[in-house]
Amino acid sequence: MKKIQSLRGMNDLLPADSPTWQYLESTVRSLFTQYGYREVRTPVVEQIDLFKRSIGEVTDIVEKEMYAFETLGGEQVSLRPEGTAGVVRACEQHGLLHNQTQRLWYLGPMFRYEKPQKGRLRQFHQFGVEVFGLEGPDIDGEILLMTARLWRQLGIADRVTLQINSLGTPQSRAAHRAALVEYLQQHRDQLDADSQRRLETNPLRILDSKNPAMESLLEAAPSLQDYMDDESREHFARLCQILDAAGVAYEVNPRLVRGLDYYSRTVFEWVTDSLGAQGTVCGGGRYDGLVEQLGGKPTPAVGFGMGVERLVLMLDALGVVPDSIGQNLDVYLTAVGDVQVAALTLAEQLRSQCPDLRIQCHSGGGSFKSQMKKADKSGAPVALILAEDEVAAGTVTVKYLREERPQDTVAADQLDELLNNYFGKCHPEPRSGVGISQSIESSTRS
Ligand code: ATP
Ligand code: MG
Numbered sequence: 140m141k142k143i144q145s146l147r148g149m150n151d152l153l154p155a156d157s158p159t160w161q162y163l164e165s166t167v168r169s170l171f172t173q174y175g176y177r178e179v180r181t182p183v184v185e186q187i188d189l190f191k192r193s194i195g196e197v198t199d200i201v202e203k204e205m206y207a208f209e210t211l212g213g214e215q216v217s218l219r220p221e222g223t224a225g226v227v228r229a230c231e232q233h234g235l236l237h238n239q240t241q242r243l244w245y246l247g248p249m250f251r252y253e254k255p256q257k258g259r260l261r262q263f264h265q266f267g268v269e270v271f272g273l274e275g276p277d278i279d280g281e282i283l284l285m286t287a288r289l290w291r292q293l294g295i296a297d298r299v300t301l302q303i304n305s306l307g308t309p310q311s312r313a314a315h316r317a318a319l320v321e322y323l324q325q326h327r328d329q330l331d332a333d334s335q336r337r338l339e340t341n342p343l344r345i346l347d348s349k350n351p352a353m354e355s356l357l358e359a360a361p362s363l364q365d366y367m368d369d370e371s372r373e374h375f376a377r378l379c380q381i382l383d384a385a386g387v388a389y390e391v392n393p394r395l396v397r398g399l400d401y402y403s404r405t406v407f408e409w410v411t412d413s414l415g416a417q418g419t420v421c422g423g424g425r426y427d428g429l430v431e432q433l434g435g436k437p438t439p440a441v442g443f444g445m446g447v448e449r450l451v452l453m454l455d456a457l458g459v460v461p462d463s464i465g466q467n468l469d470v471y472l473t474a475v476g477d478v479q480v481a482a483l484t485l486a487e488q489l490r491s492q493c494p495d496l497r498i499q500c501h502s503g504g505g506s507f508k509s510q511m512k513k514a515d516k517s518g519a520p521v522a523l524i525l526a527e528d529e530v531a532a533g534t535v536t537v538k539y540l541r542e543e544r545p546q547d548t549v550a551a552d553q554l555d556e557l558l559n560n561y562f563g564k565c566h567p568e569p570r571s572g573v574g575i576s577q578s579i580e581s582s583t584r585s
Contacts, residue, residue: 148253148261150448158464159451164246166292167266171244174285176268179243181225183250187217193224193429195400197340206250206261218250222267222444223401223426224433230271231435240272246447257452258417264447268423271430274439276374279405279425280381282443286409286421287387293450294459295411299420301387303407304395305375307367309428312403315366316342322360329356346394362393371404378405401426405441413453420453421445467518469562470498473510475526482525485535485551492555496562515540521561523554 145151152160171178187207194200200220207217219225222245230236230243246266253259268285270278283301290296306312320342323330330338331353334345346357367375382389389407397406406424414420423443430438454460470489474482479502486500499517501510507526514522524536535554537547549557 146261148255148259150260150262154466156451158466159454159460160447162460162464163293163447163450163454167246167289170285170289170292171268174242174281176242176244179226179229179245179269180247181219181222181229181245183219183248184216185219185225185228187215189224189228189433190217190220193227193401193433194221195341197337198344198400200251200399204251204253206252220251221249221399222247222265223269223429223442226267226269226442227430227433227435227440231430231433236271236430236435236438240270242268242270244268249444256417258414258446258449260448265444266447267442267444269440269442271438271440273441274427276378276381276405279378279441280385282423282441283378283382283407284385284387286443286445287385290409293454295450295453295457298413298453298457299409299411301382301389301407301409302392302395303378303382303389303405304392305363305367305371305404306396306402306406306424307363307371308403311366311368311371312343312363315361315363318361318366319343319346326356329353341400343396347396357394363396364393374404397422397424401429401432403427407443409445411453413456414449417449419446420449467497468499469496469519470521470523470558471514471517471519472498472500472523473507473514473525474501474504475507475510475524478525478527478530481530485523485525485554489555489558493558493562496558511538514538521558 187205190205191201196202204220205217206220207215210216226243226245230241235241244267247264248262249265250262252261255261268282270282283303287296287301290299307315320338323334323338323342323345327335327338329352330345331348331350334348334350334353337345343363345353346360346363348357379389379391395406395408396402397408402424404425404427407422408419409421410418411420412418421443422445423441425439425441427437427439430436430440472482472486472489482500486498489496489498497519499519501513505513507524511522520539520541522538522540524538529535529548529551533551534548535551537549537554537557539546547557
């Protein structure tokens with residue numbers, strides 16, 4: 140029978156690869172918490188109209204990347220392609236935007252029906268941040284400083300660069316759009332097929348094209364900056380001041396527009412050249428019009444999403460994940476003979492006494508020799524030997540697997556002290572009253 144495989148572009152995360160994810164996730168979680176942001180989780184499936192209305196009908200995502208389907212009940216739904224729309228919906232639905240500001244973060248899988256390749260998947264993961272109710276450039280600055288700190292903490296600060304731009308207001312965009320369309324129509328023959336199609340639907344996005352054949356044409360196109368309103372100009376200048384003062388380097392890229400319709404004013408991307416074509420690791424900006432567009436009161440907002448898989452690729456390639464994130468055991472407890480109950484009891488006791496140690500208790504029987512082989516393979520530096528003799532005597536034998544050092548035999552109730560000294564990181568809990576040797580004895584008797 141043909142075995143069932145995972146869907147194209149959807150990856151399993153296997154144990155050998157999970158340390159990098161755990162490292163990244165715990166670093167990001169504590170960073171967001173450090174800045175006073177709170178977590179929000181929304182469903183992975185939403186009504187398809189939520190995405191059409193927010194992201195925009197003529198964007199790449201809605202036109203050709205939606206992982207959408209009809210349910211048995213006849214509802215048109217889509218797996219979420221990004222996080223912002225769902226967060227806005229949730230905040231509106233639960234009244235979180237009423238006369239209050241929100242600083243929120245999320246982590247979760249996103250889905251886009253794209254052609255799978257390196258750094259581009261159909262199920263991928265994003266961290267994201269959304270801030271509601273604040274319109275000043277200081278908050279744009281805050282989230283950029285937060286991302287800059289993240290790169291420093293992860294050890295990849297010298298591998299990413301920040302590009303920023305301002306899209307102005309919807310009014311200034313409309314004026315620019317008219318001029319742009321006129322210019323591009325005059326040079327229609329020089330546009331590639333994709334851009335010709337976008338000329339009718341999403342002309343601004345043509346500026347974002349990476350086709351080298353159109354480079355000089357786009358270079359000379361009417362620039363958004365020439366149509367920008369004074370307030371947006373001032374907003375952007377102040378953001379630049381904040382970044383300058385904080386020593387965060389950036390490049391103003393007047394052609395950066397981003398692929399989603401809802402952006403206004405600030406847009407930005409953190410890009411790297413260590414990932415080939417899929418070089419954007421984090422993108423975001425201001426979306427002051429979106430809440431209203433989805434039926435809420437006008438609410439300024441700013442946020443970003445970052446691609447976890449791309450960051451994981453970078454972290455692995457650079458080898459910056461600390462070894463301590465690895466999953467080697469500290470202690471392998473063997474159970475030779477009819478001592479399973481005593482072994483489990485001892486392991487439980489040690490886990491209470493030394494909560495930082497990774498302790499695995501042997502299961503499945505077998506000879507002393509075969510159990511020691513497993514202990515060796517586990518990577519643990521210490522093996523504990525518990526056989527019938529030890530249980531009868533209330534002792535445990537400690538073998539050091541990674542160094543020349545004679546084994547120790549200690550009373551079971553002194554084991555935590557020995558492990559504490561050896562690993563130097565145990566925090567014994569207050570004794571419960573029942574000593575280890577006592578509980579081993581009572582468990583072997585029953
Ligand atoms: P790209 O230009 O690479 O297609 P995008 O503009 O579509 O990116 P956003 O919608 O801004 O991307 O999403 C934010 C981040 O999510 C991206 O910068 C990237 O790191 C990640 N990302 C987007 N699409 C994918 C995907 N299909 N697979 C893996 N990561 C992705
Ligand atoms: Mg894309």
